[in-house]
Amino acid sequence: MQLQGPVFVGVPLLGPILIWMFTHQLSSRCEDERKLPWCPPHKVILLVWATIYSVMGYASYLVWKDLGGGFRWPLALPLGLYSFQLTLSWTFLMLFLAVDSPGLPINKLAALLLLPYLAWLTVTTAITYRLWRDSLCPAYEPLPSKESG
Template sequence: MKSRKPLYMLLVFLGLPLVVGQLGGLATQSSVSGWYQTLEKSVLTPPPLVFPFAWTLLYLLMGLAAWLVWRAGGRAPLALWGLQLAVNLAWSFLFFGLRDPELGLANILLLLPLVAATALWFRRWSPIAFWLLLPYLAWTAFAAYLNLTIVLLN
């Protein structure tokens, strides 16, 4: 009988980012319908409904990418993946939890190179994993822009 470990690990790698998303959502809930609505935002800010769908898809892509790297034997890049995931989570608590867009901006400016480095390191282990992280990198860059405009406009 074939080992079920790869399937089990796929569920773990998909689940970890989704848990991060849920935790970030807890921090976001306290501010998104009140404080956040009072802020001046970029005209490019998507409607609020877009964010949970976009992030869910991105978290699933992140998890799949990490699983592919794990399957290819890449253990060291997964430490960087975990670090960027933790920094990703911290943004929600800084921006929404503390209601501090400047701290959020500092955080996301740290997150961007971490995501880029993770994608590049993943490419050595799985070209598909690299491509799976590019939408996350693009969305994070867009989120940095949105965060910056909030800092500048408020």
């Protein structure tokens, strides 16, 4: 494995580490009196997360290496999708860990008022993706239907 391998393996672990530092806690949902009977111990959860994030990082390294390394155009889509997925994963992890943290959210109504913005971002992302895809494949045209010919 090249020097880049450990970097690709380590980067996904930065999110959980920074989130933990930000929240100063790990969720105690599996430790208190409301514990679910099937909830694993805290250390198991940490081990599984660390393993999953490390494996995801190694997978991204393999894709990066197989496509020639560097940061050239063929890597834009797979590493872009991976980065997007990793960001979503970190976001959900932060919500899971920080939901018990005092002050998050400061105002529930304010958080709910941001939902239309999130919906609008989803729509504009879909439009942007479609425009990007069509610009890469200008010859892509839907096949004419039998009714129009």
